[in-house]
Amino acid sequence: MSATTTLNRLSNGSFALVKEVMAEGLTRRRLLDLGLVPGTKVEVIRRSPAGDPIAFNIRGAVIALRRDVAGQVLVSPWK
Amino acid sequence: MGLTYQSTGQSTTREIFNALADHCDYAIALAGNPNTGKSTVFNALTGLRQHTGNWPGKTVQRAEGSYIYKSHRFRLIDLPGTYSLLSNSADEEVARDFICFARPDATIVVVDATCLERNLNLALQVMEITGRVVICVNLIDEARRKKIRIDIDKLGKRLGVPVVATAARSGEGMPRLKELVSDVASKRVQTKLQPVRYSQEVENAIARLEPRVQAIVGNSINSRWLTLRLLDGDTRLVHTMENYLNTGETVSVMPVVQEGLV
Amino acid sequence: MQKSLAPLLEDAQEIVGLRQNQLQDNIVASIYSTAEQIAGEVVSHTSPKRRDLDRQIDNILTSPIWGFPIMFGVLAVVFWVTIVGANIPSSLLATELFWIEARLTDLFMALNAPGWLHGFLVLGVYRSLAWVVSVMLPPMAIFFPLFTLLEDLGYLPRVAFNLDRFFKKAGAHGKQALTMSMGFGCNAAGIIACRIIESPRERLIATLTNNFVPCNGRFPTLIALVSIFIAGSVSLSLSSIVATLAVAGLVVFGIAVTLAISWLLSITILRGEPSSFTLELPPYRRPLVGQVLVRSVLDRTIFVLRRAVIIAAPAGGLIWILANATVDGASLLSTLAGWLDTPARFMGLDGFILLAFILGLPANEIVLPILIMSYVCGGAMTELASLADLRHLLVEQHGWTWLTALCTMIFSLCHWPCGTTLFTIQREQRSRRWTLLAALIPTAVGVVVCIFINNLVRLLDLV
Incomplete structure (x- = not known):
């Protein structure tokens, strides 16, 4: 069992597997619809020059999420 | 993201100042993820024969166009670009309600050849509502450049609906797309859907509920899909659905509202 | 019999019980894994090279060091090309259209038409139409195709990505940066562009504040006043740099007001949870330049022409009547201006300036011509041959100071949106309340700021 963290804490260039989406309501649906379902491998690509939002590679598309939203996605780092 | 096309295109000019509609033999919906070149497909099919308006009661752009193929006029309704039909944003509701309630003669799902997996998510969701689907694997030229190969025949067999590879920018594959749309719309070709299988728990729940759903909605609505939405707890859809079943009306699928500046 | 799904929903x-969330996850996950499986069967990669190219471009365009300079550079080039590039076609168009006006006058003379008919139709209706077309068409036909090219390239989402943090702090959406940029071309286009913002709350914020960026119809006024009152006071070699900086300063002021008002709205009448922000950064693509240019230029031409015919032409007729109908020896125009003079002076303007803004409601680009017309009592909208003439008219004959110019520029930046824009807001939001607010908010800001600056400057005895 690897350590659990949230998507916003990962550094650029790292990979992680989605464990659970903690958000509720519309945000939750949005994140699921973008493909952040448990087991999905996500790559952290870059941060905006202003530090936020953060761009991820989710199932082949580059999607930017704000830090607080990314913080609601539980992941385990993948090596 | 459709920014400048929406807000400065000729369509907008017509929208601000006026709009016109005409009658057609078949209604075809155009669905797809954002950034798949869906508007390019729309333009390639309809040329300048377009007009736009808003979906009634929503600030979601509705573009319509038409084209003639083998002396039949096809009316093409461009649905908002969405990743899914599940999350109840205004865009997704419009797309879903149109496919579900307006029951177009065929629905083209535009998918990005360079990102097939993500795009098939939407395609599979559309195919849960209707079987009258043509998959348009667009940006095939980009895919070739990225050295991505897609087995179109196999994809068609696997999904059970006609599939065509296109590069709408250059017009590649467009005649074939028109042909397949015509086949599906006129029911010359029957599709054989392979529905998504869910986990045992979900399938058991479907088995329990679906017969009763079917008893109410009959064959007008796909009962398996509606059962899934009930399990999903989608109260908004249930509300729209009851309205449709009882009055035959849905708010969001009425024709373009005619409006002009003068 | 009424059909009801409620019992089934219960x-x-x-069946689902408390496991609603897991079940939703489950359903979405099954669809995605089916998609994954199918894609795995039919897709084969032979080389992953190209994705890396997109990444490398992003490394530069969204880099902490180069991201912002490149972005501002690109926007600056777009503006520069628009303003400089529009000059030549604008004056060509003006020459042509006013030549036609002269021929129309000849025709009226030949037909022995009454003077008022000629005045109303040619000096009123036709001239304002010609004015709007020659001022608006070239910049719009340059600005929007350039933007479409940037969009087709895939650059615009990167701008939203770079700037989102600032908009987040103002309770708004990063894509508002794009709707504002569109507003520089035309606020009505900016309002429609707000559709790209998915969440209704943030879209409304963007809609209500779009007018704080000056559109192509207001830029010429700003540039003319800056050239006369700010750049004119320094040596010739510096003047173009100073003028550019001053216009840039006004734009920055407009952006600051936009963010401040967005923030105010987001904590007052539009309070609420910031909705989830998701932004796709699509791959870069080579745009179809030719198609974009032809289509975009054509579209703009139609837009400007229709707007000129439907909105500006009737307004021109009305203004001509106001300028030429007299009561007790004074034209309606100067009577109205007299009534407005006291409140206007409190804002650092005068009655004619305020009246010009009010009569300019149909189209911002006719504000300055109306003002000149009412100052010279010409009875028809006119343009002066040179900036020096305009300076003479404003300063020597009507007592303008740099303060008058500053207040006029601020009011130009912050007042009600033009008729086309208001119409567009009403159509998009379908609410008279929001349309009214979209007019009231910028007007209130303009009035307050002008009163503040005017009285502060006078208090400090700076004029």
Whole structure:
């Protein structure tokens, strides 16, 4: 069992597997619809020059999420 | 993201100042993820024969166009670009309600050849509502450049609906797309859907509920899909659905509202 | 019999119980894994090279060091090309259209038409139409195709990505940066562009504040006043740099007001949870330059022409009547201006300036011509041959100071949107309340700021 963290804490260039989406309501649906379902491998690509939002590679598309939203996605780092 | 096309295109000019509609033999919906070149497909099919308006009661752009193929006029309704039909944003509701309630003669799902997996998510969701689907694997030229190969025949067999590879920018594959749309719309070709299988728990729940759903909605609505939405707890859809079943009306699928500046 | 799904929904909820979230996850996950499986069967990669190219471009365009300079550079080039590039076609168009006006006058003379008919139709209706077309068409036909090219390239989402943090702090959406940029071309286009913002709250914020960026119809006024009152006071070699900086300063002021008002709205009448922000950064693509240019230029031409015919032409007729109908020896125009003079002076303007803004409601680009017309009592909208003439008219004959110019520029930046824009807001939001607010908010800001600056400057005895 690897350590659990949230998507916003990962550094650029790292990979992680989605464990659970903690958000509720519309945000939750949005994140699921973008493909952040448990087991999905996500790559952290870059941060905006202003530090936020953060761009991820989710199932082949580059999607930017704000830090607080990314913080609601539980992941385990993948090596 | 459709920014400048929406807000400065000729369509907008017509929208601000006026709009016109005409009658057609078949209604075809155009669905797809954002950034798949869906508007390019729309333009390639309809040329300048377009007009736009808003979906009634929503600030979601509705573009319509038409084209003639083998002396039949096809009316093409461009649905908002969405990743899914599940999350109840205004865009997704419009797309879903149109496919579900307006029951177009065929629905083209535009998918990005360079990102097939993500795009098939939407395609599979559309195919849960209707079987009258043509998959348009667009940006095939980009895919070739990225050295991505897609087995179109196999994809068609696997999904059970006609599939065509296109590069709408250059017009590649467009005649074939028109042909397949015509086949599906006129029911010359029957599709054989392979529905998504869910986990045992979900399938058991479907088995329990679906017969009763079917008893109410009959064959007008796909009962398996509606059962899934009930399990999903989608109260908004249930509300729209009851309205449709009882009055035959849905708010969001009425024709373009005619409006002009003068 | 009424059909009801409610009992079934209850049953479904009973089956699902408290596991609603897991079940939703489950359903979405099954669809995605099916998609993954199918894609795995039909897709084969032979080389992953190209994705890396997109990444490398992003490394530069969204880099902490180069991201902002490149972005501002690109926007600056777009503006520069628009303003400089529009000059030549604008004056060509003006020459042509006013030549036609002269021929129309000849025709009226030849037909022995009454003077008022010629005045109303040619000096009123036709001239304002010609004015709007020659001022608006070239910049719009340059600005929007350039933007479309940037969009087709895939650059615009990167701008939203770079700037989102600032908009987040103002309770707004990063894509508002794009709707504002569109507003520089035309606020009505900016309002429609707000559709790209998915969440209704943030879209409304963007809609209500779009007018704080000056559109192509207001830029010429700003540039003319800056050239006369700010750049004119320094040596010739510096003047173009100073003028550019001053216009840039006004734009920055407009952006600051936009963010401040967005923030105010987001904590008052539009309070609420910031909705989830998701932004796709699509791959870069080579745009179809030719198609974009032809289509975009054509579209703009139609837009400007229709707007000129439907909105500006009737307004021109009305203004001509106001300028030429007299009561007790004074034209209606100067009577109205007299009534407005006291409140206007409190804002650092005068009655004619305020009246010009009010009569310019149909189209911002006719504000300055109306003002000149009412100052020279010409009875028809006119343009002066040179900036020096305009300076003479404003300063020597009507007592303008740099303060008058500053207040006029601020009011130009912050007042009600033009008629086309208001119409567009009403159509998009379908609410008279929001349309009214979209007019009231910028007007209130303009009035308050002008009163503040005017009285502060006078208090400090700076004029």
